[in-house]
Amino acid sequence: MSYRTILLNLDIDRPVKPITNAAVDLASQVGARVIGLCAAQPLHSPFAMQATSSAATIAIQQMYRELEDRMEQVHQEFRAAAAGRVELEWRAEMSAPTEAIVEAARAADLIFMTAAEGAHSGDSYRTADPAGVTLRAGRPVLVAGSAAEPIASGKIVVCWKDTREARRAVADAIPLLSLAKDVTVVSVSSEPDTLLRKSNADVVSYLTHHNVRARSHISKSADETIGLLQFVDQSGADLIVSGAYGHSRLRELVFGGITRFLLDESGRNRFMSS
Structure with a gap:
C-alpha cells in the first residue's frame, strides 16, 4: 500500500x-x-x-x-x-x-x-x-498532536492486540512504518503466553517482509490499558499506531480504554484505523 x-x-x-x-x-x-x-x-x-x-x-x-x-x-x-x-x-x-x-x-x-x-x-x-x-x-x-509539528517517524510504537482493527491499522500504517528507524510491536497481558508471543512474532515478520525494521515487546501487567500506556510513556515514541475500538450506542460513541486515551491525548501523534 x-x-x-x-x-x-x-x-x-x-x-x-x-x-x-x-x-x-x-x-x-x-x-x-x-x-x-x-x-x-x-x-x-x-x-x-x-x-x-x-x-x-x-x-x-x-x-x-x-x-x-x-x-x-x-x-x-x-x-x-x-x-x-x-x-x-x-x-x-x-x-x-x-x-x-x-x-x-x-x-x-x-x-x-x-x-x-x-x-x-x-x-x-x-x-x-x-x-x-x-x-x-x-x-x-x-x-x-496539538502543536501540529511535522510528523517525526524515527520511533513508532504499534499497540498490538490480535483484533480486526489492529490488523487493519498495521497494514494501513505501512507507508509510515517504512520511514521509521525503530518500530516496536508491543502487547500487554496479565499472563503472557505462547499464543501472544506467536501473535507478536507474526506481526514483526509481516512488517519485516514489507521492509520495516520491527521488534517485539511483551509487557506483563494486571491492567492491559495501564500497562500499554506506561510503555508508551517510557518509549518516547514519535507516533503511536493503534486499532480504534468503539461503537455507537444510543447516539453516544463508546470506546475501549486505549482508544479513549489516544483520542483524548492531544499532545501525541496518533494513527488509528477501525
Whole structure:
C-alpha cells in the first residue's frame, strides 16, 4: 500500500499554517498529493429558523457570507503554506465538518487532522470530531498532536492486540512504518503466553517482509490499558499506531480504554484505523 492522496482537514477557527506544513511534509516523503478541506455551517438559533422577517433573513445571509469569507482566507493560507511543494486540491463545504470529512474520505488514502480538545472536539458546526471520523470514514486517520509539528517517524510504537482493527491499522500504517528507524510491536497481558508471543512474532515478520525494521515487546501487567500506556510513556515514541475500538450506542460513541486515551491525548501523534 502507498498513500497517493492525503485528505487534510482544516478547522475554520484553528491556525492553518502548522497543520498544513505537517501534512505537506508527510506528503512530500510518501509522494502524495494533498486535498485541503475546510467545512463549517452556521449555527441557526431556533428563533432565527422560525422567523420570517427580512431582518432574520439578512442575519442568516450574513452568517453565510462570513463563513465564505473565512473559508477563502483559509484557502489562501493553505495555498501559501504549501506552494510548490506537492500537488494540491481545495474543497470548501457548507456542512458539518465531521460529515464533510467522512464524505470526502472516499477520495483519499489517509485523513490528516488535529484535535486540540480531545476525542469530542468542541462545536460540531465548526470543528471536526476525530472520534466520529475514525469510526465512520473507512480510512486510516492520523491525528496530529496539538502543536501540529511535522510528523517525526524515527520511533513508532504499534499497540498490538490480535483484533480486526489492529490488523487493519498495521497494514494501513505501512507507508509510515517504512520511514521509521525503530518500530516496536508491543502487547500487554496479565499472563503472557505462547499464543501472544506467536501473535507478536507474526506481526514483526509481516512488517519485516514489507521492509520495516520491527521488534517485539511483551509487557506483563494486571491492567492491559495501564500497562500499554506506561510503555508508551517510557518509549518516547514519535507516533503511536493503534486499532480504534468503539461503537455507537444510543447516539453516544463508546470506546475501549486505549482508544479513549489516544483520542483524548492531544499532545501525541496518533494513527488509528477501525
